[in-house]
Amino acid sequence: xxxxxxxxxxxxxxxxxxxxxxxxxxxxxxxxxxxxxxxxxxxxxxxxxxxxxxxxxxxxxxxxxxxxxxxxxxxxxxxxxxxxxxxxxxxxxxxxxxxxxxxxxxxxxxxxxxxxxxxxxxxxxxxxxxxxxxxxxxxxxxxxxxxxxxxxxxxxxxxxxxxxxxxxxxxxxxxxxxxxxxxxxxxxxxxxxxxxxxxxxxxxxxxxxxxxxxxxxxxxxxxxxxxxxxxxxxxxxxxxxxxxxxxxxxxxxxxxxxxxxxxxxxxxxxxxxxxxxxxxxxxxxxxxxxxxxxxxxxxxxxxxxxxxxxxxxxxxxxxxxxxxxxxxxxxxxxxxxxxxxxxxxxxxxxxxxxxxxxxxxxxxxxxxxxxxxxxx
Ligand code: ACO
Numbered sequence: 509x510x511x512x513x514x515x516x517x518x519x520x521x522x523x524x525x526x527x528x529x530x531x532x533x534x535x536x537x538x539x540x541x542x543x544x545x546x547x548x549x550x551x552x553x554x555x556x557x558x559x560x561x562x563x564x565x566x567x568x569x570x571x572x573x574x575x576x577x578x579x580x581x582x583x584x585x586x587x588x589x590x591x592x593x594x595x596x597x598x599x600x601x602x603x604x605x606x607x608x609x610x611x612x613x614x615x616x617x618x619x620x621x622x623x624x625x626x627x628x629x630x631x632x633x634x635x636x637x638x639x640x641x642x643x644x645x646x647x648x649x650x651x652x653x654x655x656x657x658x659x660x661x662x663x664x665x666x667x668x669x670x671x672x673x674x675x676x677x678x679x680x681x682x683x684x685x686x687x688x689x690x691x692x693x694x695x696x697x698x699x700x701x702x703x704x705x706x707x708x709x710x711x712x713x714x715x716x717x718x719x720x721x722x723x724x725x726x727x728x729x730x731x732x733x734x735x736x737x738x739x740x741x742x743x744x745x746x747x748x749x750x751x752x753x754x755x756x757x758x759x760x761x762x763x764x765x766x767x768x769x770x771x772x773x774x775x776x777x778x779x780x781x782x783x784x785x786x787x788x789x790x791x792x793x794x795x796x797x798x799x800x801x802x803x804x805x806x807x808x809x810x811x812x813x814x815x816x817x818x819x820x821x822x823x824x825x826x827x828x829x830x831x832x833x834x835x836x837x838x839x840x841x842x843x844x845x846x847x848x849x850x851x852x853x854x855x856x857x858x859x860x861x862x863x864x865x866x867x868x869x870x871x872x873x874x875x876x877x878x879x880x881x882x883x884x
Contacts, residue, residue, distance in 0.1 A: 514867050519769065523862065524704070528561060528850050529695040533770040538777065540693055541565070549780050554663045554688040554843065555579070558635060561693055561850040562628050575632070580659025582636035583666070586616035590644060598649040602642060602838045603725040609641045610634070610721055614714035626713035626856065631849030634717055638842040639663065643670025646835060664688055667842060671831055679791050683784050683825050690777040690818060691840050693847030695770070699723040699730065703848040707855040708862040720848045724841055727764065732819035733836040735764035737827060740800050749803035757811055765820030766808050774815040781821035788828045797824035 510516040530539040538545040541560050548557055552566070555576045559567040567575065585593075589612055596605055613634075614621035620630040643655045652673045658666055661675075664685035668676040676684065694700070703720040707713075724730035743752045753763060768775055782801075789795040801824060808814050823836050831839070 511867050511869060517769070518864070523696060523701070524855075524860075525858070526695070526851070526854060527564065528854060529693045529847070531695050531770050533768075533772050536771060536773040536776050536779075538694070538775075545690065545776055546780065549686050549689050552689060554685050554692065554846075557689045557692050558632075558663075558846040561846050562631055562853070576662060577659065578632055579636040579663055579666075580657060580661070582633050583640050583657040583659070585613070585637060585640055585644065588616055589613055593641070593644055594648065596645065600645075601725075602645060602834050603721065603731075603841070605645045606638065606641055606838050606841060607718055607721040607725070609645075610638070610714060611718040613637060613641075614712070614718075617714075621712050621714040623710055623712045626707075626852065628849075628853065630713045631846070631853065634713070634849060635663075635842075635845050638838075638845050639667045639670045642835060642838040642842065643667075646671055646832075647673065663842075667839065668829065668831075671835055671839075672829070676829065677791075679788065680829055683788050684829070686780065686784055687822055687825060687839070688843040690780060691822075691843035693844070693850065694818075697729065698726075699844065700848055700851050704851050704855045705862045707852040708859060710856075710859070713849060713852055716852045717845060717848055720844070721841055724844065725837060730819075730837045730840040730844070732764040732817070733823040733840065734833045736801075736820055737823040737833045737836070739764060739804070740797060740824075743800060743804070746799050746803040749800060750807050753804055753807040754811065757808075763804070763808050763812075763814070765816055766812070766814040768815070768817045771815065771817065775817045777818040778816040778820055781818065781825065782816070785821040785824045785828075788825050792828050794828060797827060 515521050528541060531537070540548060540557065541564050543560065543566070553572070556567055556572050559572060559575050589609065592612055593605070593609055596608070617633070619625060620633060640655060647653065647655055655670055658669055661669060662681065662685065665676055665681045668674070668680060668684055699720040702723040703716040706716040706719040727735055743749050756763060785798045785801065786795070789798045801821060805816055823833065826836050826839060827833070
């Protein structure tokens with residue numbers, strides 16, 4: 509129970525003004541720069557959405573193509589970073605590798621990582637580089653051939669190529685593109701807030717994204733998508749879903765992929781990803797994950813009244829493509845980096861140090877005891 513005047517978890521605290529993203533948690537609407545996520549998911553590409561987040565307007569065809577070409581040109585990593593990545597333990601958590609590599613990238617790009625030098629150029633560089641970082645690590649630990657920048661590929665197709673060393677089909681590319689669009693921003697979620705807090709000290713873009721990657725890793729945030737697949741593995745068949753989920757709930761365990769601080773109805777991203785999970789499952793002749801998730805949804809809603817969030821269905825799509833579970837959160841990061849950087853740039857435009865206060869509930873008048881006289 510919180511002390512009077514304390515908003516635990518900053519729930520319902522309005523911390524700043526932003527033009528980037530709007531969530532209507534009661535009506536299940538998500539808006540990027542004025543555009544409904546459902547229209548963007550149905551008609552746009554990740555490149556268009558990244559442009560929208562950074563520039564505040566949808567690109568023309570030539571602006572979108574230019575951004576796609578720019579991503580292609582910015583994908584390679586400095587050889588000195590790749591050398592350092594080669595020394596990272598292959599059993600590392602890929603999110604740890606991503607966090608450390610983003611941080612290390614700044615050492616080799618001192619101009620762009622200079623406080624005060626942060627710009628859309630730096631945002632594009634980081635967005636282009638993240639799939640390469642993840643792919644470089646995953647390929648090394650899996651014995652796959654060295655990654656190439658493949659400038660002709662869209663971000664969605666490149667991400668699949670980076671991780672699996674194969675080109676995705678048209679349907680797979682679109683499924684990943686939609687997932688990237690849906691994950692690109694989400695107002696003041698924990699990782700974006702972390703990025704904005706870092707930026708509000710006038711620190712640089714690379715530092716802000718490093719903070720954000722570390723924050724996204726947690727299982728209550730981006731890490732939930734990996735845990736959903738662990739749950740499905742544990743359940744095994746739809747007939748056992750009821751028993752396993754009820755048993756977890758009776759032990760007050762959280763069911764990953766459900767619940768949200770802001771949405772009081774279904775997360776619109778979950779609605780769209782559910783359709784894509786089914787579509788990809790049908791194309792692969794494997795509806796096992798989809799059917800399991802539908803059953804889990806039914807039980808969790810009946811027992812707890814909770815709705816699915818963005819993390820419930822994304823992992824099933826990536827799994828059907830053959831992507832290992834521990835890469836799901838890094839995939840999330842490689843999309844959310846567009847939003848993180850848009851927010852950081854917005855923070856610089858209207859900067860005020862983010863520094864809340866705490867209600868002190870400890871002692872204040874203890875008598876100091878010299879170290880030689882302390883007993884236990
Ligand atoms: N499973 C079971 N119970 C849940 C769940 C869940 N997934 N989510 C919330 N609850 C319950 C809590 O136990 C609590 O019950 P109580 O009042 O009886 O103790 C009640 O609902 C309220 O939960 P809070 O934790 O106070 O709600 P909060 O707004 O802080 O939590 C959160 C939001 C962290 C997302 C929560 O719903 C959760 O843990 N979900 C599972 C993790 C997850 O899917 N995270 C991804 C979120 S989307 C994203 O970050 C990309």
